[in-house]
Amino acid sequence: MGTVVQLKNQINNSYFQLKDSVDDKLVLVEERIQSKLLSDVDLVKKMTDYHIETGGKRLRALLTLGAAKLCGYTKGGRDINLAACVEMIHGATLMHDDVIDVGNVRRGKKTLNLIWGNHSSILVGDYLLSRCFEMMVEDGNLEVLKLLSSTSSKIAQGEVLQLQHKGEIDMLEETYLKIITAKTAELFSAATKVGAILSNQKAKEKEALEFYGKNLGLTFQIADDTLDYNSDLKIFGKKIGKDFFEGKVTLPVILLFQKISSIEKNRLIDIFKQEVRSDEDLNFTLSLINKYNIINECYKKAEHFINLASNSLTVFKESNEKKILENLTSFSLERSF
Numbered sequence: 001m002g003t004v005v006q007l008k009n010q011i012n013n014s015y016f017q018l019k020d021s022v023d024d025k026l027v028l029v030e031e032r033i034q035s036k037l038l039s040d041v042d043l044v045k046k047m048t049d050y051h052i053e054t055g056g057k058r059l060r061a062l063l064t065l066g067a068a069k070l071c072g073y074t075k076g077g078r079d080i081n082l083a084a085c086v087e088m089i090h091g092a093t094l095m096h097d098d099v100i101d102v103g104n105v106r107r108g109k110k111t112l113n114l115i116w117g118n119h120s121s122i123l124v125g126d127y128l129l130s131r132c133f134e135m136m137v138e139d140g141n142l143e144v145l146k147l148l149s150s151t152s153s154k155i156a157q158g159e160v161l162q163l164q165h166k167g168e169i170d171m172l173e174e175t176y177l178k179i180i181t182a183k184t185a186e187l188f189s190a191a192t193k194v195g196a197i198l199s200n201q202k203a204k205e206k207e208a209l210e211f212y213g214k215n216l217g218l219t220f221q222i223a224d225d226t227l228d229y230n231s232d233l234k235i236f237g238k239k240i241g242k243d244f245f246e247g248k249v250t251l252p253v254i255l256l257f258q259k260i261s262s263i264e265k266n267r268l269i270d271i272f273k274q275e276v277r278s279d280e281d282l283n284f285t286l287s288l289i290n291k292y293n294i295i296n297e298c299y300k301k302a303e304h305f306i307n308l309a310s311n312s313l314t315v316f317k318e319s320n321e322k323k324i325l326e327n328l329t330s331f332s333l334e335r336s337f
Contacts, residue, residue, distance in 0.1 A: 067195025158182025188217030
C-alpha cells in the first residue's frame with residue numbers, strides 16, 4: 001500500500017465510496033436499528049433515541065454490507081439485519097465504555113452516563129445486547145450466532161484486560177495488541193466475515209475477510225490511540241489527552257517509554273501512578289512524544305497491519321467492491337473525522 005504520504009490522497013474518498021455503494025441499504029439498517037430499539041419504558045426510549053441521534057460513522061455496518069456485496073449477496077435482507085446487529089453490539093460497548101472510563105463526551109456530545117447516570121447506561125447497554133441476540137436468532141444461521149456471540153464475549157474480556165493493565169507504564173506491546181484485538185479488531189473481523197457467511201462463501205473467502213477485518217480494526221484502533229495525542233475536539237469529537245487523563249496506556253506511551261532517558265522514565269512513571277493527571281503532565285508527555293517522533297513510529301506500526309489487510313483480499317477477483325475495501329485501509333489510518 002506504500003507510505004503514509006502516498007495513502008493520503010485516498011483517505012476520505014474510500015469511506016464515502018463505501019458508504020455511497022451501499023447507501024440504499026444503510027438507510028434500511030438505520031430503520032432496523034430504530035425499530036429494534038423501540039420500548040414501552042420511557043427512559044429506555046429517551047436514551048436509545050439520544051444514542052441514535054448522536055450518529056457515528058456506522059463503519060462496522062458498512063463493512064458487513066460491503067463484504068456481502070463483494071461476495072455477491074443480492075437476495076434478501078439478511079445483510080441489513082446483521083449489519084444493524086453488528087452496529088448495535090458496538091453501541092452497547094460504547095455505553096459500557098463510557099461508564100468504565102467516566103466519559104463525558106462522545107462524538108462531540110454529552111454521554112448517556114453523564115445525563116442519566118451509570119446504572120441506566122449499563123442497563124440500556126445490556127438492552128442493546130439482548131436485542132442483538134434476538135436478531136441473531138431471527139437470522140437462523142448457527143455459524144453467525146456462534147461468531148457474533150463469541151465476539152461479544154471477547155470484547156468484554158478485552159475490557160477487563162485493559163482494566164487489569166491500567167496505568168501499567170511498562171506494558172508490553174504484545175499485551176497492548178492483545179487488548180485492542182479483543183476490544184476493537186474482533187468486531188471488525190466479525191463484521192466482514194458475516195458478509196462471506198451470508199453469501200455461502202468457501203472457507204478461504206471467509207478466512208480472508210476475517211483476516212481483513214481484524215487487521216483493519218487494529219489499524220483503526222492504533223490510529224485512534226495516536227490521535228489522542230495529536231488531535232482536537234473540533235475535528236474528531238474528542239479532546240486531546242482523553243486516554244492520558246483516564247490513565248490508559250496505549251501505543252504512543254508504550255513506544256515512548258522504550259526510548260526515553262532514565263530521568264524521563266521516572267517522571268513518566270510518577271505521572272501515571274497519580275490518580276489525577278494535570279494539563280502540565282499532559283504537556284510534558286506531549287513534549288516527549290514530539291521529541292522522540294512517536295507519532296510517526298505509531299503510524300509505521302499501523303502500516304504493517306494496513307498491508308496485511310489489503311493483501312488478504314487477493315483471493316477475490318478484481319472489482320469495484322474490492323477496490324473500495326482495499327482503499328478503506330488508508331481511511332482507518334489517516335481519517336479526518
